[in-house]
Amino acid sequence: MRQRFIAPGAYVQGAGALGAAGEEFAALDADDAYLLGGETALSTVEDRVTDGLRAAGTDVAAVAAGVGQCTHPVIDTHADRVREAEADLVVGVGGGVAMDVATAVAHRTDALLAVVPTVASTDAPTSTVAVIYDEDGAFREVLHRDRNPELVLVDTAVVAGAPARFLAHGMGDAMATHFEAQAVAAARGKTDAGGRSAFVAVDIAERAYRRIADHGADALAAVERDAVTPAVERVVEANTLLSGLGFESGGTAGAHAVQVGLTNVGVREPHGVLVAFGTVAELLVQDADPATLDAVLDVVFGVGLDVTLDELDVGDADLHRVGRIAREHGTAAEPADPPAERVADAVRAADELVRRRRAAR
Ligand SMILES: [Zn+2]
Numbered sequence: 142m143r144q145r146f147i148a149p150g151a152y153v154q155g156a157g158a159l160g161a162a163g164e165e166f167a168a169l170d171a172d173d174a175y176l177l178g179g180e181t182a183l184s185t186v187e188d189r190v191t192d193g194l195r196a197a198g199t200d201v202a203a204v205a206a207g208v209g210q211c212t213h214p215v216i217d218t219h220a221d222r223v224r225e226a227e228a229d230l231v232v233g234v235g236g237g238v239a240m241d242v243a244t245a246v247a248h249r250t251d252a253l254l255a256v257v258p259t260v261a262s263t264d265a266p267t268s269t270v271a272v273i274y275d276e277d278g279a280f281r282e283v284l285h286r287d288r289n290p291e292l293v294l295v296d297t298a299v300v301a302g303a304p305a306r307f308l309a310h311g312m313g314d315a316m317a318t319h320f321e322a323q324a325v326a327a328a329r330g331k332t333d334a335g336g337r338s339a340f341v342a343v344d345i346a347e348r349a350y351r352r353i354a355d356h357g358a359d360a361l362a363a364v365e366r367d368a369v370t371p372a373v374e375r376v377v378e379a380n381t382l383l384s385g386l387g388f389e390s391g392g393t394a395g396a397h398a399v400q401v402g403l404t405n406v407g408v409r410e411p412h413g414v415l416v417a418f419g420t421v422a423e424l425l426v427q428d429a430d431p432a433t434l435d436a437v438l439d440v441v442f443g444v445g446l447d448v449t450l451d452e453l454d455v456g457d458a459d460l461h462r463v464g465r466i467a468r469e470h471g472t473a474a475e476p477a478d479p480p481a482e483r484v485a486d487a488v489r490a491a492d493e494l495v496r497r498r499r500a501a502r
Contacts, residue, residue: 142329145336146390149267152289152382156369159186162232169253169291171230173202175223177243178234180207182259186234186299190257193259194232202226211241211273213281220249228252233484236307237263237412241271248286255292260307261300261377263314263412266293272335278409280401280470285333293381297369300377305364308373309444310413311380312353312361316440317396317420318387319350322374322445324427327340328476332392339390346387352379354436395423398471399488402463408453409414417446418453421491424477426472438498447499450492460485 153165153330165176174194176187183206188494191201203226205219223231223244223246230253233243238262247254248271258266265272269286300308324330326338334342352375360376363369388397399419400412408415421441424434441447452457455463464485479487 142331142339144339145270145332145334146341147289147334148386149257149289149293152267152293152372154295154297154378154382157296158294159189159296160192160298160496162190162192162294163196165294166193166197166199166255169197169230171199172252173200173226173228174230174232175203175205175219175226175228175252176201176232176234177205177208177246178239179209179236182235182239186257186259186296189442190232190234198351199230202228203300204236204270208235208239208242211238211245211271211386212276213273214277215242216245216249216273218397219246223250223252230255232257234259236260237265241273244269244286244290245271245273245284248284254286254290255294256290256379256439257294259299259379260303261295261380262307262312263309263363264318264381264384264388266290267382268389270389277413278380278404280404295377295381296378297374301369301373302366302367306362308364308376308380309361309410311448312357312376312444313413313417313420313441313446314397315349315380315384316353316437318384318391320420320423320427321394321396322346322387324394324423324475328474330394330474332390333388334390334498338392342387342389342391345383346391349379349383349387352376354440357440361444381497392474393471394465394474395426395472396420398467399423401470402434402467403453406455406459406462408455410448410453414448416440418448418491421494422484422487425487425490426475426477426484428477438494439463443499447495449495450488460488463488
């Protein structure tokens, strides 16, 4: 198998970046845009995005607010509207869900895709991937657009103005990428990009983790006060770009697999919270050295992502199912290839590690 590395056409980030949206949209050379996103996100940035589109000579054919779920019916509805509007550009505005819907809709309609993340809570924006759930919020499937977004436009001032917890969630998603890419590379597994893990993606994933370990707490403190600092810029880039490139061409494994297992027993906590917990479980599956485990727990606690099974409302009776689903969704990509029982044991042991560290504080 060959290695395969894929990336967005352009990644633009900075405080006030939306002020220059016109130049970036102009490079896409689209005639008609279909803008979709969450209510809050659109209320914050819709004017700047539509001004940018018009400055680029792109008409705004329709604006669809209130995108709150990425399900097949939601994707169908927006894809129909894009065709009716004869739009050749889909612009997704908001968090992970809006990015996923925009990605799926652009794929279905063969439109260009620009994404404007207003939070840095997942690495969805830079990727070809859309994660589709059912109406109850349980994981259904992963869809791949045939290419990454033509444009990812991140205004760091907007991201810093969003509730700080979103940035922490993104750090949970991003820190996992390093350990997952390592696992997939060691097992010579296949990635979302459709090849063997690319060396550069494994390196980038490691950088994402180091950034968060070094700057995560500082960045979180800054966004608590809506401030943009160099630490915030570094972490936003780690959460959005580095983690996205790292997972897509480096591979996902145990941490995301445990997250899928947890959502399928009814847990509805944010993606990054579950992935952070899954990272601790993954390290136990991998028999990681104590110093690494300790460092990861430092990061998890440092940015307030610590959570117990009790708080997730996951009982012992659910753990076998968590282990079985996790195996179907990625722990088999781990070099150790653990049976479902061992994954369930790792989840239980991760819970105990979190409890003990809390008690020791
Ligand atoms: Zn993720």
